[in-house]
Amino acid sequence: MANSRFVYVTYIRTTPQKLWQALRDPEFTKLYWNETAQDCQWIAGAPWQLLTPDGRIADSGAIVEIEPERRLVISWQNHLMAELNAEGFSRLAIDLDQIGDTVKLTLVHEMERPDSKLIAGVSTGWPPILASLKSLLETGSALEVTRHWPKGF
Numbered sequence: 001m002a003n004s005r006f007v008y009v010t011y012i013r014t015t016p017q018k019l020w021q022a023l024r025d026p027e028f029t030k031l032y033w034n035e036t037a038q039d040c041q042w043i044a045g046a047p048w049q050l051l052t053p054d055g056r057i058a059d060s061g062a063i064v065e066i067e068p069e070r071r072l073v074i075s076w077q078n079h080l081m082a083e084l085n086a087e088g089f090s091r092l093a094i095d096l097d098q099i100g101d102t103v104k105l106t107l108v109h110e111m112e113r114p115d116s117k118l119i120a121g122v123s124t125g126w127p128p129i130l131a132s133l134k135s136l137l138e139t140g141s142a143l144e145v146t147r148h149w150p151k152g153f
Contacts, residue, residue: 003110003111003112003113003114004110004111004113004114004115004116004118004119004120005108005109005110005111005119006107006108006109006110006119006122006123006126007106007107007108008106008107008126008127008130009104009105009106009107010104010105010130010131010134011099011102011103011104011105012102012103012105012133012134012137012138013101013102013137013138014102014103014137014138015098015103016069016070016096016098016103017069018137019069019096019103019105019137020068020069020096022133022136022137023072023094023133024038024040024042026038026039030053031136031142031147032129032132032133032135032136032142032143032146032147033129033132033133033146034053034129034146034147034148034149034150035052035053035147035148035149036050036051036052036053036058036149037050037051038050038051039051040063042063042066043063043066044063044064044065044066045062045063046062046063047060047061047062048060048061048062048063048074048075048076052080052149053149054149056079056080057079058078058079058080059076059077059078059079059080060076060077060079061074061075061076061077061089062074062075064091065093069096070095070096070097071093071094071095071096072092072093072094073091073092073093073094074091074092075089075090075091076089076090076091076092076109077089077090078118078121080153083117084117084118084121087111087113087116087117087118088111088113089111090109090110090111090116090118090119090122091108091109091110091111092107092108092109093107093108093109094106094107105130107126107130109122109123109126128143128145128146129146131143131146132145132146132147
């Protein structure tokens, strides 16, 4: 079966330690990821949830693999849209590689399903979120487009 796959690479002027913290800290993620917070113990096998500002579970799964400051793999299922939820679990992998004074962040979000609607959705969602993360770490200010939860969603 063909996979649906989204790949995004960016370079962020920061340290692996700061980026690792920014990817996991619920109060920090609220600043660049539409006011959402992650609930997780950040150990292999632990459940993972992405919570909306009003406390709904937007997405959930489990930590498949974790290597602090280097790699994070999460099983991921959407709960806000019935058609996306019906597709089942996808796989998100984030790899961090220090290159001089920057960190190369490689994100791969994929699903063993052709023409996945979830992957189509995340392919338009991840770029502004990661651009906002980059902006926040480099300038102290997140992008306006990702500061708040979308109205009516």
